[in-house]
Amino acid sequence: NGDLDHANVTFRNVMESAKKEREVAAEAEAATFSGDIAYQQGRMDEGKSLTERALMLSEQRGVPASVRVWSEIHYAVNLENNGFRSDRNVNLLEDAVKQSRENHLAPQETAYALTSLAEDLGVRGLLERAEPNYMEALAIYNKDPLALCAQSGIYGGLGAIRERTGNSPASLQMYQKAYDGYVKCSGADSRNALMELDYVAGELVKVGRAPEAVAVLEVILPKWRKMVGENPDLGEVLYFLSLGYVETGQWEKAASLAKEEIDVQTGKVEPTDRRFGVGHWIWARALVGQHRYAEALPHAREADTSLNHNAVSMGARKLGTDAHALRLDIEDKIAAAAPKK
Numbered sequence: 001n002g003d004l005d006h007a008n009v010t011f012r013n014v015m016e017s018a019k020k021e022r023e024v025a026a027e028a029e030a031a032t033f034s035g036d037i038a039y040q041q042g043r044m045d046e047g048k049s050l051t052e053r054a055l056m057l058s059e060q061r062g063v064p065a066s067v068r069v070w071s072e073i074h075y076a077v078n079l080e081n082n083g084f085r086s087d088r089n090v091n092l093l094e095d096a097v098k099q100s101r102e103n104h105l106a107p108q109e110t111a112y113a114l115t116s117l118a119e120d121l122g123v124r125g126l127l128e129r130a131e132p133n134y135m136e137a138l139a140i141y142n143k144d145p146l147a148l149c150a151q152s153g154i155y156g157g158l159g160a161i162r163e164r165t166g167n168s169p170a171s172l173q174m175y176q177k178a179y180d181g182y183v184k185c186s187g188a189d190s191r192n193a194l195m196e197l198d199y200v201a202g203e204l205v206k207v208g209r210a211p212e213a214v215a216v217l218e219v220i221l222p223k224w225r226k227m228v229g230e231n232p233d234l235g236e237v238l239y240f241l242s243l244g245y246v247e248t249g250q251w252e253k254a255a256s257l258a259k260e261e262i263d264v265q266t267g268k269v270e271p272t273d274r275r276f277g278v279g280h281w282i283w284a285r286a287l288v289g290q291h292r293y294a295e296a297l298p299h300a301r302e303a304d305t306s307l308n309h310n311a312v313s314m315g316a317r318k319l320g321t322d323a324h325a326l327r328l329d330i331e332d333k334i335a336a337a338a339p340k341k
Contacts, residue, residue, distance in 0.1 A: 083270030125312025152181030277306025
């Protein structure tokens with residue numbers, strides 16, 4: 001229900017008690033959920049340590065398959081979400097789906113494993129593999145009248161697939177459907193609802209409705225700050241709002257938020273992650289808007305390098321092309337302004 005602090009106290013108590021009693025399964029289960037909370041609250045090293053221990057414990061004989069599945073998911077998903085991607089993580093998520101099916105876990109647990117795998121495949125640009133997993137999970141959730149939040153998560157994932165294929169109108173429709181569902185099941189100020197509203201606003205910018213997006217994001221940014229503090233998850237709303245500011249010509253505000261987006265993720269997200277490239281792209285555009293070309297060039301070069309490395313989807317490749325064009329334009333402007341010999 002979003003009360004992470006009290007949940008974490010309970011998990012920590014269970015961990016300590018289980019460790020003393022040598023109840024390996026209970027310790028592993030508590031550690032994986034406590035580790036996931038640590039990640040959500042921005043304690044990245046602690047989250048990695050706890051989920052790593054949970055995964056190790058879950059491999060011991062006698063630990064139930066459900067504990068193994070949750071341990072695999074929370075270990076792999078959190079690393080992937082913070083840019084630390086590896087084949088091992090994908091293998092763990094695929095094994096979580098396999099274990100769920102073979103051990104006949106509860107349908108919702110299987111659906112969660114499917115969704116986790118689908119999200120990761122989508123981020124990697126493997127959209128044709130991701131969508132069937134989403135649809136299989138959705139079929140499970142559609143049978144449960146209490147699974148509205150879970151259904152909303154699927155619609156959000158399908159929105160991301162549409163976005164990565166460059167279909168912003170369809171993506172906007174899916175993100176809006178996800179947001180509406182989260183509002184009904186968990187409230188307009190819940191973390192999931194705010195996350196989907198970020199994505200709705202991002203698509204509004206892409207379809208030419210930037211002023212609407214800015215109006216939405218300016219309202220929810222303080223809510224995000226209060227909810228996540230210095231967690232790198234703050235970077236998403238900062239990105240979408242800075243993009244909206246660029247598109248509406250609010251250059252100084254855009255530059256300030258782009259810098260904050262980079263700062264809040266530095267030391268917590270893999271340095272080569274594309275999120276840094278996006279931040280530099282916005283920062284460069286904001287400086288260009290102020291005719292500060294020499295200051296913009298380093299950011300444009302960083303964005304060009306980052307966003308054209310491992311651009312796996314249509315949307316990612318377009319952004320890489322835009323970043324390269326921006327760099328060339330800045331270099332041309334600087335060269336044109338240079339004194340003639």
